Amino acid sequence: MGSDVKQACRLKQWMGGAAALLVSAGAGAQSADPKPWQLNMGRGVTTTAQHAYDAHMLALWICVAIGLIVFGAMAVAMFRFRKSRGVTPAQFTHNTTAEIIWTVVPIVILVAMAVPATRKLIAMYDTRDSEMTVKVTGVQWMWRYEYMGEDVSLTSRLDRESDRLRQDRNVTRAELDAHPHYLLDVDHPLVLPTNTKIRFVVTADDVIHSWWVPALGWKQDAIPGLVNEAWTEILEPGIYRGQCAELCGKDHAFMPIVVRAVPREEFDSWLAAEKARNAPAAPAPAAPVPADAAPAASEAAPAQADAATQFPSAPAAPAAG
Template identity: 60%
Template sequence: MIRNKRNAWGRGALSLGLLSAAPPVFADWALNMPRGVTETSESVYGLHMTIFWISVVIGILVFGAIFYSIYMHRKSRGARPAKFHHNTAVEIVWTVIPLLILVAMAVPATGVLIEMEDTSEAEMTIKVTGYQWKWGYEYMDEGIQFLSSLDSESDRARQVGSGVDPASVENYLLEVDNRLVVPTDTKIRFMITAADVIHSWWVPELGWKKDAIPGYINETWTEIKEPGVYRGKCAELCGRDHGFMPVVVEAVEPEEFERWLEERKNGGTAGEQAAADATGSDETLVAAR
């Protein structure tokens, strides 16, 4: 038994030594939430930082009072415990102050939530439908719809025994075959639903995520300020391939978006036809119910 324990300690020490000798590997991570590229994300970030600094101040005051009391009233200084049961004034103070802090935090938070739900005066509407395991997009005012699935390179690399190193694939599991293209400086209303199980459409830089629920439509909006490609994923466990249904939003200037619309209208794709077929099947199923 002693020999087994020694062997276990030896293996543990060897493993620790190998880990410490290995070069450090840093993932793409950050200590804070992204600021985002929309008015909503800026509001959420500002609210987050406000609450954060309020919490920091509260933490400093509370823990400062605790450490001060421990140091100044320690036994070695001859401190004697006070003998009292309660103090009405103190109890009122430590009830009213936290209440005022919570109200001060709730007012800006409520304003941000109301702003996030206001889809009025939207300049265009996009319907997002979650499928197992892809996304369907429909530009409601343009008659354009298509499916967006995991791109072929990522799909090949994720297969067991493919021989493809995932690290060699750019934007592994975060690229699609058909991106959602939207114009910048345009208020876009999103109608989000699902055809089978609950999904969740999430792009961190937009500042929100919405559940996609079968038979129900969630609404939200965005207005992207800067052209670019913004990536997200399904944020609701939806089945076997939940981890393989990314979201990619490509924001372009309004003029470029108009050209993209014309190209889509003049030449439909297989993805669009598949989305139309899937939508038709969903409508038939709803009618049957």
């Protein structure tokens, strides 16, 4: 009898530990960018990311409930009705009520999961009513961004310090630790406004790339000759990092993405500064003409014509016979 009590206590401890692990998995999903040893999907900082997180958590908790019921029933059956206790197994071939229940319940569960997931998937691809458009072009091994209709574009590459360290054969661990965003920084981040619906058109110039920022909640392939669409609405200012998510050649690992989300007023100021910086220089003013300068050809021509009229040239002498 004492052994039965000990086994029951162990079973309760095991189930309690499993429940605590699941709770900690849910609690660890608060950060925008992925973290080492993160147990769960992140919430992200966009409407799309939150939709994906909600669908994920709905499916997760349904699976947890089903797992607890199924494995709990198995554990109880193996403990209470084990052979060592002399229990005689029941003999039956079928149970109509049970069969109806385990057919109808999964259908209801799947429909309950499919309806909201379908609505969110449709919304994820609805780029209508966007307030601005950004063109993203993948190139080996960098990203080009163009703010459509604004005459502003930039090229985003791996930052120089990361590029130097990755090629230094004698680099030390201390040097890498001193660069917290090693291989994750760029020279020119993509600057976007918050609380603004932004449409992305994504393509590539050479091979297939994939533009992926986990905090935004989606990944879009960049394919030469094809334009894909996506949209985002960033809810919180901050810096969000990503990577090219499609093997695209020898430097595929060195195509980081950095998005800097700022309030709309700050974005408008940045955009105006970029327009001014990219505007063509004004032509230099013409130099003043000295008073004693020779007359221009157009002014000298009438004087020459008057002289020819007043002093006609003599007729040519006849040739010798």
